[in-house]
Amino acid sequence: MRARQVAVSCDEVGAWFDAGLAVLAAARRRSGWLYGRQALMSATDALDQARRVARAFGWEAAALRPGLADTCLDAVALRLLADLPAGAAASGRWAEGLLDAVDLRMQRLHVSARRRAGAVVVPRLPHTPAWGPDGQACVRVTVSPTRGWRFGLDGLHGPPVRVVAGFYPAAIDEVVALAVAVTGGAFPDVFPGPGWPGPRLEER
Structure with a gap:
């Protein structure tokens, strides 16, 4: 019985890592977005939970819509803004x-x-x-x-x-x-390079 429980636990860990890889791939495809570690973890948890529900109803992860990892990233971004402390916008x-x-x-x-x-x-x-x-x-x-x-x-x-x-x-x-x-150059293409004719702002 214990061996079976360990096997199930390992499967769950593997599924969570698969969700994490899908979230990372989606995040890297997004031009103009960067994600903190906790945001990526939260999106991974959300995608993993969605896949668990799908498996409970007999669906494989491949049957889910391709953009589900992107949806999880969007949901985390919206939740973080919604979690602002009361009065922050007015201060x-x-x-x-x-x-x-x-x-x-x-x-x-x-x-x-x-x-x-x-x-x-x-x-x-x-x-x-x-x-x-x-x-x-x-x-x-x-x-x-x-x-x-x-x-x-x-x-x-x-x-x-x-x-x-x-x-x-x-x-x-x-x-x-x-x-x-x-x-330091970890994301070299995140901004436009030389020759980009962006107008200058006034110095503050």
Whole structure:
């Protein structure tokens, strides 16, 4: 009896990892999106649960619609925004407090980020990809209660990168880790490269 229970447990673990691989593949296909670790874990749990229900009714995972992993990622992103603390949208200090926390964590990592109103700017590193018209643009981290976390190119208009992560301390660590990874070249195609004619923003 125990051997059978272990076998079932191993099958369940394998199914969870399969769900995780599907979520990772869906996340990597999404242009303009980055996901924190906890968001990926939550989407994996959601997809695994959906597949469990399908198996209970005799359906195989292959019979489920192909975009189910994307649906789970979208659901997690919406839930994170819905879980904002009461009054966050009305408080101008809420976003600034989160950005202060980002800046502090950057300092602890010995990253000389530049803090200014409404943003944290991450300095370029030796392996930072060439972004922006002159190839020298830096990553800008912003946050708002209606749009969540976003990365952009400092001083330039352009499509932002939406970062799916929460607003609690561990999630802020994830945002910082992603910002440093992006700056270090882990996602070289996340922003447009040299020659992109994005108009400059006014310096703040």
